[in-house]
Amino acid sequence: MSLLEETVAWFSEPAQWSGATGIPWRLAQHIGYTALAVAAAALVAVPLGLYIGHTGRWRNLAVLSTGALRALPTLGLLTLLALQLGIGLSAPIIALAVLCVPPLLAGIYSGLEAVDPATVDAARAQGMTEAHVILRVELPLAMPLIIGGLRSAVLQVIATATVAAFIGVGGLGRYIIDGLAVSDTARVLGGAVVVVILALVIDALFAAAQRLSAHFADPATPTKERHA
Amino acid sequence: MNWALTNYERLLDLVWQHTWISGSAIALGFALALPVGWAAYAMKSSPHGAVRQLSGVTVSLSSVLYTIPSLPLFVIMPTILGLGWLNPINVLIALVIYAFAIMVRGVVDALNAVPPSVLDSAAACGFSRGQRAISVTLPLAGPVMLAALRVVSVSTVSLLSIGALVGVSNLGSLFTNGFNRNFPTEILTGVVLTVALALVFDLLLVAAGRLLMPWNSVVSAGGSA
Amino acid sequence: DPDDAGQESDDAAQESAGTIGIGSADFPESQIIAEIYAHALEAEDFQVERNFQIGAREVYMPALENAEIDLMPEYTGNLLSYLDPETTATSAEDIEAEIPQALPEGLEVLDTAEAQNKDSLNVTEEFAAQNDLESIGDLAELEQLSLAANPEFAERAYGIPGMEEVYGITDVDFTPISDGGGPATLQALLDGTVDVADIYTTTPSIEENDLVTLEDPEDMIAAQHVVPVVRAEAMDEQARSILNEVSAALTTEALTQMNARNSGDEVEEPATIAQDWLEENDLG
Amino acid sequence: MIEFRSVGKRFADGTRAVSDFSLTVPSHTTTVLVGSSGCGKTTLLRSVNRMVDLTEGKILIDDDDIAARDPVQLRRSIGYVMQHAGLLPHRRVIDNVATVLRLNGVPKAAARQRAAQVLETVGLDASVHRKYPSQLSGGQQQRVGVARALANDPNILLMDEPFGAVDPIVRAELQQEMRRLQQDLKKTIVFVTHDIEEAFALGDQVVILREGGKVAQVGAPAEILARPADEFVARFIGLEHGRRQLRVRDENGRRIVVDEHGRPAGVLE
Amino acid sequence: MIEFRSVGKRFADGTRAVSDFSLTVPSHTTTVLVGSSGCGKTTLLRSVNRMVDLTEGKILIDDDDIAARDPVQLRRSIGYVMQHAGLLPHRRVIDNVATVLRLNGVPKAAARQRAAQVLETVGLDASVHRKYPSQLSGGQQQRVGVARALANDPNILLMDEPFGAVDPIVRAELQQEMRRLQQDLKKTIVFVTHDIEEAFALGDQVVILREGGKVAQVGAPAEILARPADEFVARFIGLEHGRRQLRVRDENGRRIVVDEHGRPAGVLE
Numbered sequence A: 001m002s003l004l005e006e007t008v009a010w011f012s013e014p015a016q017w018s019g020a021t022g023i024p025w026r027l028a029q030h031i032g033y034t035a036l037a038v039a040a041a042a043l044v045a046v047p048l049g050l051y052i053g054h055t056g057r058w059r060n061l062a063v064l065s066t067g068a069l070r071a072l073p074t075l076g077l078l079t080l081l082a083l084q085l086g087i088g089l090s091a092p093i094i095a096l097a098v099l100c101v102p103p104l105l106a107g108i109y110s111g112l113e114a115v116d117p118a119t120v121d122a123a124r125a126q127g128m129t130e131a132h133v134i135l136r137v138e139l140p141l142a143m144p145l146i147i148g149g150l151r152s153a154v155l156q157v158i159a160t161a162t163v164a165a166f167i168g169v170g171g172l173g174r175y176i177i178d179g180l181a182v183s184d185t186a187r188v189l190g191g192a193v194v195v196v197i198l199a200l201v202i203d204a205l206f207a208a209a210q211r212l213s214a215h216f217a218d219p220a221t222p223t224k225e226r227h228a
Numbered sequence B: 001m002n003w004a005l006t007n008y009e010r011l012l013d014l015v016w017q018h019t020w021i022s023g024s025a026i027a028l029g030f031a032l033a034l035p036v037g038w039a040a041y042a043m044k045s046s047p048h049g050a051v052r053q054l055s056g057v058t059v060s061l062s063s064v065l066y067t068i069p070s071l072p073l074f075v076i077m078p079t080i081l082g083l084g085w086l087n088p089i090n091v092l093i094a095l096v097i098y099a100f101a102i103m104v105r106g107v108v109d110a111l112n113a114v115p116p117s118v119l120d121s122a123a124a125c126g127f128s129r130g131q132r133a134i135s136v137t138l139p140l141a142g143p144v145m146l147a148a149l150r151v152v153s154v155s156t157v158s159l160l161s162i163g164a165l166v167g168v169s170n171l172g173s174l175f176t177n178g179f180n181r182n183f184p185t186e187i188l189t190g191v192v193l194t195v196a197l198a199l200v201f202d203l204l205l206v207a208a209g210r211l212l213m214p215w216n217s218v219v220s221a222g223g224s225a
Numbered sequence C: 001d002p003d004d005a006g007q008e009s010d011d012a013a014q015e016s017a018g019t020i021g022i023g024s025a026d027f028p029e030s031q032i033i034a035e036i037y038a039h040a041l042e043a044e045d046f047q048v049e050r051n052f053q054i055g056a057r058e059v060y061m062p063a064l065e066n067a068e069i070d071l072m073p074e075y076t077g078n079l080l081s082y083l084d085p086e087t088t089a090t091s092a093e094d095i096e097a098e099i100p101q102a103l104p105e106g107l108e109v110l111d112t113a114e115a116q117n118k119d120s121l122n123v124t125e126e127f128a129a130q131n132d133l134e135s136i137g138d139l140a141e142l143e144q145l146s147l148a149a150n151p152e153f154a155e156r157a158y159g160i161p162g163m164e165e166v167y168g169i170t171d172v173d174f175t176p177i178s179d180g181g182g183p184a185t186l187q188a189l190l191d192g193t194v195d196v197a198d199i200y201t202t203t204p205s206i207e208e209n210d211l212v213t214l215e216d217p218e219d220m221i222a223a224q225h226v227v228p229v230v231r232a233e234a235m236d237e238q239a240r241s242i243l244n245e246v247s248a249a250l251t252t253e254a255l256t257q258m259n260a261r262n263s264g265d266e267v268e269e270p271a272t273i274a275q276d277w278l279e280e281n282d283l284g
Numbered sequence D, E: 001m002i003e004f005r006s007v008g009k010r011f012a013d014g015t016r017a018v019s020d021f022s023l024t025v026p027s028h029t030t031t032v033l034v035g036s037s038g039c040g041k042t043t044l045l046r047s048v049n050r051m052v053d054l055t056e057g058k059i060l061i062d063d064d065d066i067a068a069r070d071p072v073q074l075r076r077s078i079g080y081v082m083q084h085a086g087l088l089p090h091r092r093v094i095d096n097v098a099t100v101l102r103l104n105g106v107p108k109a110a111a112r113q114r115a116a117q118v119l120e121t122v123g124l125d126a127s128v129h130r131k132y133p134s135q136l137s138g139g140q141q142q143r144v145g146v147a148r149a150l151a152n153d154p155n156i157l158l159m160d161e162p163f164g165a166v167d168p169i170v171r172a173e174l175q176q177e178m179r180r181l182q183q184d185l186k187k188t189i190v191f192v193t194h195d196i197e198e199a200f201a202l203g204d205q206v207v208i209l210r211e212g213g214k215v216a217q218v219g220a221p222a223e224i225l226a227r228p229a230d231e232f233v234a235r236f237i238g239l240e241h242g243r244r245q246l247r248v249r250d251e252n253g254r255r256i257v258v259d260e261h262g263r264p265a266g267v268l269e
């Protein structure tokens, strides 16, 4: 298959491995955008998720609105924001952040909810303050589910950040959008391959983190993978 | 609003495009994932270590599919399938792949969530294997499968809009078009319609769940034990 | 009995006899021109099927070859550089001369319109005044140059490579934006994110914002006249002559105005804009 | 009559649950297997309806070796009740009971009629018929479980800690109900529990097991209490803790029976 | 001494759990609240450490109204044990016990030392210190729960069905252990159960409750058994079921005590 050969050839060009259009830099950008978007989402999702999970209040609202947020098409949001905010990082970062609020939020509040109420009750009855309860009991026990939420949020952003190249930012999406523009299929495929590899590596890292946290939350059980 | 009213014919057409492509992708994804997921579940309790591993591999492989970014998949699909460039089947199949990827895990999780004690008691009542699979395992896995299917439905409806970047007309076309002509109303209309469509799908699924699984919506007596 | 005939005849044959599939690219002007073609043909009782917003040439050219569509509005320069990536032709005449040989079997172009929509490099009035800019070559004097354009600008002969080769401009800080010189590109220019923007000549925003279009004395940027590409088989004499009449009447000003109606405050739909223009020109 | 002849079970993972267990369960009586957790009670019980397949020995039901019977058919002819009633959560109460009849080919209408009848036998009226199991209390669920086991009118009833998960008051109620039922029905019941009180309350014959399904003592409750076979049994039935060493004490003119710790057990008539 | 004065609780959702409940719990004794499910036992117990805030009346501890105390501080001064021990699954046994000491500002090393000491008091040796709760049996977990409640050496211990989830044999063991502990420690214990046997086994004073936290009878076990206040109490303590109406029967030369159903209760000395 010549397309495959072309793609291999694309990877073996030395130009691909250095400079501002090289894979390392684009990869760094991609990871950077992902981190920024997830951090921005966490700014909203963490306090909100802790509040909902700890108090059980606003839960239905949260379920409904995260459902609606999931349905929000990223491309629509991206173009809408780009028209309002112009090119630059803010539009794609906000659009991607919106994308990862639902899994992050759901991971946090459902994680906290899944903590055995008897454990929380007992902790409170021992004389723990609410802050103690959250920090020393709920958070460590919810960690596997929280990391599960983070895992799907990050993977989704990694995959979707490619679309952001549509409005002028860098990252691995550039290979795909530029490749499309100049009909260089090998480049599109090459970009896609790098994204997939990145996603797989990150996924494996998170799987390990999840196992570790599961072990931390319930050290007695043999470690096994849990999925959010 | 006015714009939407004067262009309702085009909008209707796009809604229809969006509905049939995403609807078929969801249905096909589910139809494919059910047997594959079931096989993975069945293999899990095999006495042979190799077969058990195959089960895990099936589930992991299907998750790998989900990490492929949608845009390039949409672009590559025509080359792989050899159908025409404009054929919406390209995007449809890409979406089926995503739906399948999420759903396989959903099916396996759902089957694993069936309480073993119920299966055991069914066997003790004298259900044969086949009877048990069809009239106990399948219905009891229903609620969790439905939950996964709802996730599939929402994400498929929203993913399809990216297909507009490769020229398959659907509600996403309103985004690219509105962007090119600096017309936020058009984009907003597209966003609202996409979300509404996802909501309609979701409501249909919930209603179907109520209808098929009446036991799942009754309030339980005990509450906390 | 028409019903019986319908059942007996094979679908494809029926289609090629009756229906003309019209495509358009995924930007408004292409849609407007496609609508013009469609309305003009419909006015003479042709059956047309619209297949708009197809996206890139890589998608619609194969679609034309496969007979998924029969007619497509095109621009001469880009069409040629797609068909023959090695070409060096940039003037209207050279391009027109090369296209027919470059076209694949079964495809042909009809008459070329006067209307042209090509890339152009634009700067704001202040920036032009500050830096004393009139033509693209003047950009070579600037220390730092940032430019926004479609992604392909980075690699095409009329883009970054051409700027260096023809005008000796180096070290361009390039921002790719996939809106074909649309609103995001314009905004980047106006708010100073970039110094120069590649905007198509028929874009109303050039005039609306008093942008200065830099001259191109060396013909670096290829001519881009509007031309219908057709599948020869699908077009009978009458259809050809209808389309040729349209091309004869279509001017650059008309295109600019129609674009303004589409994206300005009016946000009129391509179908209406096309209809109105045909009526004004006694073609509808 | 059920006969265990040198029965043994070694699980696939190598766990030896039971070895060389022999016992005769007389017809129309209740035999209780009692022993602490993991001693093999469930394994023995489930080998009767072939939910567990033996690795050694054999089990005869009315002199027929069950190894020769089709497991599915065998199970349909034996009632089985377990701790968490194991009802089908997606079927209404009445259909849960009718299901086993339907498996035996009883037409739908007849099955429902019979189901309603056994539900009444176990003390549940028509108001629960159309409910789902999750809408019932734990005690009610157990009753449905018993009804389901009785629906086919089987000769044999296997019960694996059927009242283990309900609270003590409901448990006492259910035990009493069981005694009443058994007086009427006279089934051959094999009952498993780890509660010696329950064993004494329900068993005509009580089998006290040690680890690995070894029989420590077999006999009627009063016999065992009067002559525990060894120290293990004595400890197991509470003689050693002083819980069963009773004295009579006078309290405001009434004769109260108390144990060694002074804890009152009842009033002497 | 704990005094409940016309205590009442109406939950936010309108449920009235308790009204006008008054009781004095003498210091250094065990008072058991017993009653059927939902009668308000837990509500009463939890109002002592302000896990539930009263809507009416007040509770005095040694003549101080607890309403005036900071709830968190109050809880740190009172031991609390519940049914599912509520241990922190992510902390080792020793740290579970040390946690409450750490909350009170005891330095880490001292806290661990004290924790090891109370664990020994409840019969757990150093081998469990570094285990996690899920690695322990149910009975061991309850012991850790008790150790945790005792760690601060509180005057008051609240226990909400602490042995409700363990099997009957372990339960009897734990009850015995409790009696032994209380002999040494002489805490003021409020103990909640719905098992009348347990109430009689542990209570110096037993409070029998009806629906809505109404007191049916208060007294020592033998008193209640000898003179049940009314029919409700008689039924509740099992006099009516015949479980407590004992007779003496001769079995192979030994004097066996049996109830009305012929079920053996023990051996008469």
Ligand SMILES: Nc1ncnc2c1ncn2[C@@H]1O[C@H](COP(=O)(O)OP(=O)(O)OP(=O)(O)O)[C@@H](O)[C@H]1O
Pocket (backbone or CB within 6 Å): D011, D012, D013, D015, D016, D017, D035, D036, D037, D038, D039, D040, D041, D042, D043, D044, D194
């Ligand atoms: N499927 C199995 N595979 C391996 N070992 C098993 C299996 N089932 C039971 N065992 C083991 O066999 C032994 C006896 O188990 P069984 O369930 O019969 O005990 P039990 O007396 O019913 O205990 P409990 O009172 O806890 O129900 C135990 O050691 C148990 O771990």
Ligand SMILES: Nc1ncnc2c1ncn2[C@@H]1O[C@H](COP(=O)(O)OP(=O)(O)OP(=O)(O)O)[C@@H](O)[C@H]1O
Pocket (backbone or CB within 6 Å): E011, E012, E013, E015, E016, E017, E035, E036, E037, E038, E039, E040, E041, E042, E043, E044, E194
């Ligand atoms: N947080 C709450 N909100 C509303 N109602 C409650 C709440 N907690 C308890 N109740 C209700 O108050 C009543 C008494 O409850 P409580 O838990 O005190 O009973 P209990 O005697 O401890 O029962 P059990 O033996 O089942 O533990 C019940 O009707 C219960 O449903």
Ligand SMILES: [Mg+2]
Pocket (backbone or CB within 6 Å): D041, D042, D043, D160
């Ligand atoms: Mg068992």
Ligand SMILES: [Mg+2]
Pocket (backbone or CB within 6 Å): E041, E042, E043, E160
């Ligand atoms: Mg309670």
